[in-house]
Amino acid sequence: RRDKVLALLFPPPPPPDGRKSRRASVHHLSRARCPPPAPDLHLPPPHLPSRVRSPGSSPAAAAVRLPRLSAGDEMAALGGCAVLLAAALLLSAPAATEAYDSLDPNGNITIKWDLKEWTPDGYVAMVTIYNYQQFRHISAPGWQLGWTWAKKEVIWSMVGAQTTEQGDCSKFKTNPPHCCKRDPTVIDLLPGTPYKDQVANCCKGGVISTFNQDPANAASSFQISVGLAGTTNKTVKVPKNFTLKTPGPGYTCGRATVVRPTKFLMGDGRRTTQALMTWNVTCTYSQFLAQKTPTCCVALSSFYNNTIVGCPTCSCGCQNNNTHPGSCVNPNSPYLQSAIDGPGKYTGQPLVQCTSHMCPVKVHWHVKLNYKDYWRVKVTITNFNYRMNYTDWNLVVQHPNFNNITKLFSFNYKPLSPYGGRISKLVAL
Template identity: 30%
Template sequence: MATHIILTVLCISIFSLLFQSSVSQPAPITNSSLCNGILITYSYVTGKEIPPIISSADPTNQAYRFESNLTVLNNGPVELKNWRVFVGFDHGELLVSASNAVLANGTTLPANISGGTIFSGSPGFTDLKTAIETAGNIDQMRVVVDLVGTQFGVGPPNVPLPDNLVLANDGYSCPNLTTQGNHMSVCCVPDPNAKTNVSVNGAFSPLQFGDVTIMYDVTVTHESNYWAQVTITNNNSFGRLENWNLSWDWTEGEFISTMRGAYPKIVDSGDCIFGRQGQFYKDLDFSKVLSCETRPTIIDLPITKANDTILGLVPFCCRNGTILSPKMDVSKSKSSFLMQVYKMPPNLNKTELSPPINWNINSTIGPAYQCSQPIRVDPTLFPDPSGLPSYTSAVATWQVVCNTTHVESKKPNCCVSFSSFFNDSVVPCNTCACGCDRVDPRNEKNVCSATGPALLLPSEALLVPFENRTKLAETFARLKRREIPNPLPCGDNCGVSINWHVLSDYKKGWTARITLFNWDETDVVDWYAAVELNEAMPGFEEAYSMDGKVMSGEHNNTLFLQGLPGRNYLIAEKNGSNPKKDPRVPGSMQSIISFVKKKTPGINVPRGDGFPTKVYFNGEECSLPTILPSMGHRLNHVSAVFSCILLIFVLIMH
């Protein structure tokens, strides 16, 4: 009897465990009718070990080919526009090919997708209609993406499934991800608490905001070709593009015949002449075709071509690759060009229009950008060129959104030094603030420490190039009885340095002086700077020799500075009066800035509130010192002498 009871309890326990397991690990949704939203399914198909074969010696780094498919099915009542799905790859995956989809961040294949990536539909597969509007046509409701790539460390019979699967479109939630065997699935449903990406009229997606936006407007369309206008707009308050380069991938064999307002970096029609384009367009003069590259790179034209009747006469064109911050000049914050694009079969129809993909824009200064895939938006409305109070609509419009990315290896091009009226030591720019590429370790005379802290300087040392500061710095260190390291710290190697000097501090207010130094061999045109003062900005009163304005919105703690009319050039470094003995002289510009304390009660200027927390120059964040001038003996007479010297220096330079 006791044995029967024990067996009964044991059976009940096993059944209970199995039941709990089945509850916590529900099977994937195999019947699509069980999901009345967006059903996303990921299925691992097959895989095999590929060379080099190191599975016995180093199994975690053994490479395996994988083949899988991603399916997105719209079972909901609303069309899904510009679908985006995040797949949380977690096995060092390298994606080699993907059908009917592209990587949403614009990366070209093959690409490292370990850590996860977002897929979006390639042209023709971006939107998923509903069963209601298609009478259940599954081909219009669903997209299947076949994936081929390499993963590491998971060999058969184990299955390298992702660790997450979710719809990345706004307005949806994806609870209860389920996994079983080679499959995983999730049903995503509209979430009333999430923001939506549906436009008012429901025709296309709404415009998105980004640091840089690119509009691709088809303005005229024919059977075999169309004209497109490309407009690049800089929306970044601190950003600036210089010598921009724009590139993309054609997907259907398109090529560029004619351009106005910009030009290919490489003019070459060879790929067309020897390719299928030349076979199809037998009567086209390919000697006049500009680019047949699958991934062309486009550059801006010089200002002299703005009114050229063949290459120019496009609004916002021909600015030598310069796109300014909208805070500086809205009219110069965009660039535009036109191009004639020829299509290939089977897309020879006026309505067969698709934009290029995998866009990328870069600049010789400023941050790096990562761009989205093009998204169809409402057609752009252009003011009538005749001046009539009417607008002309584009045939079709796509938007590409690019945002800044942080690149660890990229060094700034500018740095900041701190000084004050209460300390005669200048806290210089950081050692190797802009890199140490100029250091030659093979030359013993040039050996320096790339990690040692910069030596505190006498104020007059700011006026000479770094290579001429050594004697001044060593003499000053001995005078102050400070240790002189061996080797000496390297210089900052920055093309532009900025000195922020707290000039005075009194009961009702305080003043600072900002001085810009250009150590490069080229003038800086249309310069601007932004100074972040977290505690002091409400008390800003006036910038006396620069155009200074407090920014609005989230940047209301930042002062935007630019040159006054006629003083927007920061001239290049030049020879001294006697080049044989005098050091080179930097271009410079300065201004006194005054603040009142009425709006900032409790502000402590010397203890840090009077020094910037961030400084930008021409869109790039500058390197800031890690220490502040200390509250030592008040040396007002020394500070006054330095102020006079610096003022005379700047006046002479101008």
């Protein structure tokens, strides 16, 4: 469906103390970066069956209660809205520091290499990508992992993933390697891959959930056999210049760091084995890197006023943009289907419906009711991007009264405490 509707209801606030009313902000989440949570923190994931489909389908709804507000407070609640969708859509002000996300300061994606055995000219390793972010998952078409070899290594074979290019393997007369490039790019295999080509946690098309949402699907793994490499802990050289690409920019990866070897628990739970060598790479998300231009906008309204404060003109771009011609299409255009169908049409760049704001996503924050015991907010999310159906998306909302939520309709929610506070003003829906 094209639109999503959310309503929030909250209990009455404490007696006024003369302080200035606090603003609310809505962050509509992404597709989309702490050390791993303890096992008891791996909560059951919220079920998010709904979708925000491309333009041309209809809305769904949800509701939550907030404390009763005065008219001035209601507009303050409207004033700080910002949204971030399941594809890293952020409207809030970006941090000046690279590789830092103010909504999830401790979140990261950790890439772990565990060397399992030595071979005559190298090693076999299990590589696992863990998503330790609170709400930002990696959606289709999935992750792409790249690096540069420290020496002249080659990839003899892979299970559970593949490189995008083989490279020049002409010096190998027989049995050429899987990849001879010095800077390979690896992608996940698709669902339905034959079992002989699979390992645990592979073959999901590069889609990775978060530990907050779905711990069982918060990791992606593949096995790699490396040749022309060292065959001992002292002669193996770790790769460098790691990159993690997802639908949309924003991730920065640090250097590979050799850490204590990983221990693996055997099936009966009474014996552990140990990796020959382990190194980690940490990748973090930066709103500053991701948001060169806005990718969504927010419209505001309330029940006591017929006026809707719509998205400003050219919020995300303008229709007569000479640098990106053909970036929008009218819904009744005869060329619409040819522009969005067929192989190779997905380029990562949105193709949006022609509007005054030119944003792929619009969020409408509406104060619907203000009763004695509670006030209610309805949020409508509209997808104007013809090239993307946002599935398994999150809505992150920030408000000073979110610790007083009494009811939420249609969606599940989870409080987020990015800075460790007991009272959360940030929730994921």
